[in-house]
Amino acid sequence: MSREERKRSRAGKEAAGLREAKRADAETRDRVRLLAKGPGGSVAWIAILTAVFEAAGFLVALQRPGSSPSLLAPELCLAVVLSGLFTVLILPRFLPLDPLLMALVNFLCGTGMVVLLTVSCERGERQMAFYLAGLVFMSVMSLAAEHLRHPRMTTAAAMILGLALLGAPLVLGEWVNGAKNWITLPGLGSFQPSEFVKLCLIFVLAHYFSAHRTVLQMMPALFFAAACMLLLMLQRDLGTALIYYLTTLVLFFAASGNVPLTVLGVGGGMGAAALGYRMFAHVKVRVSMWRNPWSDPTGGGYQIIQALLAIGSGGLFGVGLGQGTPEKIPEYFNDFIFAVVCEQLGQIFGVLLLAAYAALIVRGMTLVLRARRSFGMLLGCGVLTTLSVQTFMIAAGVIKLIPLTGVTLPFLSYGGSSLMACMGMAGILHGTGAGARQALKHELFTADGRTGVGA
Amino acid sequence: MKVIRRRIRLLAALFVGLFGLTGAYFCYSVYFYGGRWVANPHNPRISAQKKAVVMGSVTDREGTPLAWTDETGQRRYSASRDTRLAVSQVVGDSEGKVSTGVDTFHAQILLGFKTGLMERLGDAVLGRTHRGDDVQLTVSERLSRAVSSAFPKGKRGAVVVMNWKSGEILSMVSMPQFDPVDVDSALEDQQAGALVNRCTQGLYPPGSTFKIVTLASALQHLPDAEEFAFDCTGYYPVGSYSVTEQSAHGLMDLSSAFTNSCNTAFAALSQELGYESLGATAEAFAFNENFLFDDLIIYNSSYPIDGLSAEDLAWSSIGQGRVLATPLHMALIACAVANGGRMPEPRLLRQVVSPEGRVRPLSAGHGSRSVMTAQIAGRVESEMIRVVERGTGTRAALGNGYVVAGKTGTAEASDDKNVAAHAWFVGYVTSGRAPYAVAVLVENGGSGGRVAAPIARRALQKAIDLGL
Numbered sequence: 001m002s003r004e005e006r007k008r009s010r011a012g013k014e015a016a017g018l019r020e021a022k023r024a025d026a027e028t029r030d031r032v033r034l035l036a037k038g039p040g041g042s043v044a045w046i047a048i049l050t051a052v053f054e055a056a057g058f059l060v061a062l063q064r065p066g067s068s069p070s071l072l073a074p075e076l077c078l079a080v081v082l083s084g085l086f087t088v089l090i091l092p093r094f095l096p097l098d099p100l101l102m103a104l105v106n107f108l109c110g111t112g113m114v115v116l117l118t119v120s121c122e123r124g125e126r127q128m129a130f131y132l133a134g135l136v137f138m139s140v141m142s143l144a145a146e147h148l149r150h151p152r153m154t155t156a157a158a159m160i161l162g163l164a165l166l167g168a169p170l171v172l173g174e175w176v177n178g179a180k181n182w183i184t185l186p187g188l189g190s191f192q193p194s195e196f197v198k199l200c201l202i203f204v205l206a207h208y209f210s211a212h213r214t215v216l217q218m219m220p221a222l223f224f225a226a227a228c229m230l231l232l233m234l235q236r237d238l239g240t241a242l243i244y245y246l247t248t249l250v251l252f253f254a255a256s257g258n259v260p261l262t263v264l265g266v267g268g269g270m271g272a273a274a275l276g277y278r279m280f281a282h283v284k285v286r287v288s289m290w291r292n293p294w295s296d297p298t299g300g301g302y303q304i305i306q307a308l309l310a311i312g313s314g315g316l317f318g319v320g321l322g323q324g325t326p327e328k329i330p331e332y333f334n335d336f337i338f339a340v341v342c343e344q345l346g347q348i349f350g351v352l353l354l355a356a357y358a359a360l361i362v363r364g365m366t367l368v369l370r371a372r373r374s375f376g377m378l379l380g381c382g383v384l385t386t387l388s389v390q391t392f393m394i395a396a397g398v399i400k401l402i403p404l405t406g407v408t409l410p411f412l413s414y415g416g417s418s419l420m421a422c423m424g425m426a427g428i429l430h431g432t433g434a435g436a437r438q439a440l441k442h443e444l445f446t447a448d449g450r451t452g453v454g455a
Numbered sequence: 456m457k458v459i460r461r462r463i464r465l466l467a468a469l470f471v472g473l474f475g476l477t478g479a480y481f482c483y484s485v486y487f488y489g490g491r492w493v494a495n496p497h498n499p500r501i502s503a504q505k506k507a508v509v510m511g512s513v514t515d516r517e518g519t520p521l522a523w524t525d526e527t528g529q530r531r532y533s534a535s536r537d538t539r540l541a542v543s544q545v546v547g548d549s550e551g552k553v554s555t556g557v558d559t560f561h562a563q564i565l566l567g568f569k570t571g572l573m574e575r576l577g578d579a580v581l582g583r584t585h586r587g588d589d590v591q592l593t594v595s596e597r598l599s600r601a602v603s604s605a606f607p608k609g610k611r612g613a614v615v616v617m618n619w620k621s622g623e624i625l626s627m628v629s630m631p632q633f634d635p636v637d638v639d640s641a642l643e644d645q646q647a648g649a650l651v652n653r654c655t656q657g658l659y660p661p662g663s664t665f666k667i668v669t670l671a672s673a674l675q676h677l678p679d680a681e682e683f684a685f686d687c688t689g690y691y692p693v694g695s696y697s698v699t700e701q702s703a704h705g706l707m708d709l710s711s712a713f714t715n716s717c718n719t720a721f722a723a724l725s726q727e728l729g730y731e732s733l734g735a736t737a738e739a740f741a742f743n744e745n746f747l748f749d750d751l752i753i754y755n756s757s758y759p760i761d762g763l764s765a766e767d768l769a770w771s772s773i774g775q776g777r778v779l780a781t782p783l784h785m786a787l788i789a790c791a792v793a794n795g796g797r798m799p800e801p802r803l804l805r806q807v808v809s810p811e812g813r814v815r816p817l818s819a820g821h822g823s824r825s826v827m828t829a830q831i832a833g834r835v836e837s838e839m840i841r842v843v844e845r846g847t848g849t850r851a852a853l854g855n856g857y858v859v860a861g862k863t864g865t866a867e868a869s870d871d872k873n874v875a876a877h878a879w880f881v882g883y884v885t886s887g888r889a890p891y892a893v894a895v896l897v898e899n900g901g902s903g904g905r906v907a908a909p910i911a912r913r914a915l916q917k918a919i920d921l922g923l
Contacts, residue, residue, distance in 0.1 A: 250466060253462065253466075254459060254462045254463055254466060255459065257458060257462060297497050298497075305495070305497055306497075308488075308492045309492050309493065309495055309497065309498040309500070310500075311485065311489070311492070312485065312488070312489040312490070312491075312492030312493045313492070313493050313498065313500045313568070315489075315568065324500065325499055325500055328499050347481070347482075347485050347489075350481065351478055351481065351482065354474050354477060354478045354481070355474075355478070357474055358470075358471050358474040358475070361467060361470050361471060361474070362467065362471060364467075365463060365464065365467035368463060369460055369463060369464070374459055377459055377460070377463065378459070381459075381463050381466065384463075384466070384467065384470065385466065385470075388470035388473065388474075389470075391474075392470075392473045392474065392477060395474075395477050396473075396476075396477045396480070399477070399480060399481050399484060400484070401476075401477060401480045
């Protein structure tokens with residue numbers, strides 16, 4: 001080698017060595033951070049700001065002329081604000097919860113509760129009650145996700161449960177708004193099982209896709225997914241069926257990496273969509289209203305037009321909490337809550353909300369990537385897919401980027417089933433991220449008592 | 456496992472990308488369409504806000520009040536009936552039935568949606584009734600009244616007078632007119648369409664006034680345009696049709712073809728130009744474009760660019776066939792010729808003043824755009840001057856040293872020979888001290904030179920007299 005070449009190779013080796021050291025440094029830092037139990041400074045700020053926002057919002061809502069809060073209202077509000085702070089600042093020390101994810105979830109739920117309380121005290125209070133219950137459910141799910149050891153037994157149970165729950169509305173429910181996906185539980189109100197069956201679906205798919213390699217062995221899971229989608233289509237809940245389909249497809253891709261089959265799946269989905277367009281009259285209406293809602297402003301286009309008018313009227317900073325006329329939009333408290341938020345709190349806040357969802361996905365991804373087994377990773381990936389797809393479908397539908405589908409906005413929309421299911425999904429994300437901690441502690445502190453870069 | 460990690464990262468990036476797309480589309484649609492959503496007549500917030508806020512007043516460019524809200528919350532209009540009628544479609548009505556009227560389209564401003572947070576707080580603290588902003592229009596009420604009386608009684612149509620330097624609209628008269636004090640009787644007679652602003656919402660075949668565009672296209676795309684020679688025999692066979700002319704003009708060059716508005720000559724010219732060139736020029740002149748002006752709504756003009764046969768091309772080149780334009784758009788084309796090829800943005804708002812007297816900045820608008828080179832514009836101008844000097848538009852000539860450039864149009868409105876053609880005149884005063892452009896359309900009025908040109912003359916003369 002000439003002198004030049006020797007110099008270059010030495011420089012190259014040095015650079016490579018530096019890179020290696022940097023990567024090791026980052027790994028160690030990440031691992032140390034993993035072991036630290038409390039929230040970082042910036043996360044605490046997010047939690048505090050959320051709490052302040054919630055407190056101010058609740059005060060405005062309760063003081064508004066025309067509001068009729070029940071006697072429990074102030075206690076509920078206080079409980080919500082305090083548990084928000086508690087779950088971010090203190091609880092992660094005892095339970096496998098990730099502070100940043102918790103803070104983001106609290107922010108989203110908090111926005112929903114504030115807006116709901118101002119438009120309707122009754123709904124706001126129910127939402128707050130479900131939020132508190134949801135926090136418990138989230139903690140349970142995170143523990144379950146962390147310590148789950150024998151998925152094989154529970155998978156069969158999950159499949160049976162899922163099909164039973166989805167079948168229930170067909171037998172027990174009634175047609176509401178052209179769909180039959182609700183049943184009324186005595187005392188608790190309406191219950192939408194398709195939200196919970198999402199969890200079953202992700203669970204079943206994650207198990208089968210992680211445990212088996214060939215498509216043939218994955219068949220039971222695929223059959224289950226197909227059966228769920230069929231039941232949903234019978235209930236005319238096409239939006240949720242689409243979410244199930246996309247989740248299955250994405251998980252399949254994540255697990256197998258089989259691009260041709262995935263592309264086939266996408267093609268099949270588009271074919272089914274075209275078929276659905278032809279078969280279902282209301283799908284045709286939805287698509288034509290997406291292209292030009294102004295052609296039928298008092299009929300099919302009324303909902304999307306009122307949503308757009310609300311968003312426009314809000315301006316950059318909104319007309320203010322409690323102002324505006326959100327009740328003009330049909331379904332303003334669940335599917336169209338995004339339009340109400342934009343009207344009252346402003347378009348800038350709307351963009352901020354979208355950014356919060358994106359941050360949730362990114363943080364979720366970080367947690368999922370820490371999983372030690374592919375089952376955990378797929379479970380988390382399924383959750384991320386479902387949340388992203390659902391949020392995109394309704395947010396883009398409300399602003400007329402895509403045709404409207406009847407799905408709720410996760411964490412914000414009014415609805416006990418939706419909120420609890422989303423909190424459960426967040427719990428799974430917490431759990432997958434935390435499961436690594438035990439293994440990590442074991443790895444770092446038992447092997448020769450050394451810490452630092454592993455071999 | 457590592458592979459799965461990579462895929463999960465990819466998927467997460469995809470999801471974040473979806474959110475980014477949603478956010479970007481959100482910002483885009485809110486920026487461009489947000490104002491229109493608020494002004495939409497289906498917006499219940501406007502009528503709700505009217506109960507909470509005293510709507511601001513609308514005045515003309517000289518300060519004459521056109522619409523205001525009195526102490527009882529009623530919307531009041533000018534005491535003079537002539538004034539009310541003359542600016543009826545511009546100002547609109549108080550119930551949003553005229554969706555393009557200032558009272559509805561600019562409700563955002565008039566109802567104080569644009570007031571800042573501090574001002575709102577100030578109002579709330581001091582217990583002041585919240586007032587919206589006052590709007591001064593560029594329109595002149597005196598000019599509008601004069602134009603209305605110059606228009607032939609019983610006929611429908613539109614007259615637009617603009618300032619070709621600034622783009623300010625000095626008068627938008629649409630006939631028939633309605634009285635905002637009594638909108639119901641106008642509603643009863645739906646056939647008349649008095650609530651429609653024909654200047655911005657009326658789409659008509661421009662007829663020979665479109666030859667301005669064809670001429671510009673020829674000058675731009677045909678290197679030997681100046682040598683163009685044509686023997687007009689009264690008809691020109693194109694495909695299976697014939698483009699006809701009322702009389703044989705004889706030997707023509709480009710200039711005389713334009714001055715005498717010879718259909719057959721231009722039909723021949725169009726065959727030389729071809730679809731692409733003529734279509735490109737038309738689209739440069741903003742045909743087929745989705746106008747999104749800040750101050751007003753104008754319907755889009757259309758020039759067909761698909762499936763054209765040779766006959767279609769010939770008819771399009773003389774402004775018939777499927778070519779449609781609004782009178783305001785034709786006025787903008789006149790402005791473009793006057794302005795060295797730059798088409799200004801039409802402005803309707805002159806000033807917006809807050810209740811405390813503070814002048815609010817107007818939207819910057821989109822500025823002017825270049826639709827042809829200054830050289831071609833100059834050439835077209837000299838032809839248009841000749842039209843008024845010795846061609847079909849002599850009845851639009853002014854005298855007093857003011858030179859008028861223009862183009863007449865007699866647009867066939869129907870295959871039925873008994874239905875008279877639409878009469879058009881599009882032109883402007885060439886002097887920079889009196890930069891007025893005009894577009895006149897008389898529905899079924901007959902000959903552009905005989906019917907529309909005199910109205911244009913009176914409108915331009917009045918604008919000069921008023922010194923607007």
